[in-house]
Amino acid sequence: MLKITALFSGMLFSLGLIISGMVNPAKVIGFLDLAGMWDPSLALVMAGAIATATPFFVWAKRRKYTLLTQEKMSLPDSKIIDRPLITGSILFGMGWGLAGICPGPGLVALAMGAPKAFIFVAAMLLGMFIFNLLPKKP
Amino acid sequence: MQVDWLHFTPWSAIIGGALLGLASGLLALWAGKIAGISGILGGLLNASSDMAWRGFFIMGMLLTPLLWLTFKTPVDIQISASTPAIVLAGLLVGIGTRYGSGCTSGHGVCGLSRFSIRSLAAVTSFMGAGFVTVFLTQHLF
Numbered sequence: 419m420l421k422i423t424a425l426f427s428g429m430l431f432s433l434g435l436i437i438s439g440m441v442n443p444a445k446v447i448g449f450l451d452l453a454g455m456w457d458p459s460l461a462l463v464m465a466g467a468i469a470t471a472t473p474f475f476v477w478a479k480r481r482k483y484t485l486l487t488q489e490k491m492s493l494p495d496s497k498i499i500d501r502p503l504i505t506g507s508i509l510f511g512m513g514w515g516l517a518g519i520c521p522g523p524g525l526v527a528l529a530m531g532a533p534k535a536f537i538f539v540a541a542m543l544l545g546m547f548i549f550n551l552l553p554k555k556p
Numbered sequence: 557m558q559v560d561w562l563h564f565t566p567w568s569a570i571i572g573g574a575l576l577g578l579a580s581g582l583l584a585l586w587a588g589k590i591a592g593i594s595g596i597l598g599g600l601l602n603a604s605s606d607m608a609w610r611g612f613f614i615m616g617m618l619l620t621p622l623l624w625l626t627f628k629t630p631v632d633i634q635i636s637a638s639t640p641a642i643v644l645a646g647l648l649v650g651i652g653t654r655y656g657s658g659c660t661s662g663h664g665v666c667g668l669s670r671f672s673i674r675s676l677a678a679v680t681s682f683m684g685a686g687f688v689t690v691f692l693t694q695h696l697f
Contacts, residue, residue, distance in 0.1 A: 463570075
């Protein structure tokens with residue numbers, strides 16, 4: 419059941435990225451370019467996503483067990499704002515602004531056959547792999 | 557600031573966003589998982605015990621574009637950055653999202669939807685860095 423749920427969610431997520439236009443890095447750059455011709459679309463993507471997801475997360479938080487897989491509900495609840503969170507996010511933001519691609523749209527653009535998306539995803543996976551090799555704090 | 561009305565697509569943005577929210581919300585409610593793409597991918601590289609659902613989620617993400625191309629016309633994908641810039645961007649996104657425990661989906665969509673203060677700090681950081689980077693690359697260099 420978990421596998422089917424994950425497959426369905428992945429398909430729906432990908433469809434959302436395609437329809438929203440966020441698969442196109444030029445549109446993402448258009449949103450991040452406050453000093454140029456600013457395209458507010460991405461703000462509405464986030465607004466639409468958060469407005470839709472919020473009732474589900476509120477419902478999920480109230481439940482002891484997941485609705486379909488009947489496992490113990492254990493969504494993250496950390497409130498710690500530490501240096502890795504901020505430093506990592508800033509590094510991610512720099513990469514995001516440089517190419518206009520974040521992980522989800524990168525995968526979708528790759529599946530759509532964009533050669534540069536292939537290069538991006540390969541470099542991103544290498545980056546994640548390098549992170550995994552780094553020593554972890556206990 | 558000038559608004560680019562020519563490229564502004566409010567309806568597809570809201571509808572596409574709602575689908576992202578639905579996908580994330582259902583995965584959380586049904587399976588208790590966070591639809592954070594960087595976290596899901598990173599877990600796949602870690603040989604962890606929960607590889608299966610991660611693999612199926614990513615398969616789903618790749619399947620939709622293939623179905624889309626089969627039945628609909630291709631969508632615009634304009635990547636203007638040079639190849640070296642793309643490589644650097646990919647490395648930064650890969651390391652940064654793992655170090656910061658999430659990206660636009662995990663911290664952005666899922667985190668803000670469950671009112672996580674930690675995710676709000678992350679979103680503010682990567683949005684800010686994105687704005688600054690685009691200002692530097694588009695207007696200064």
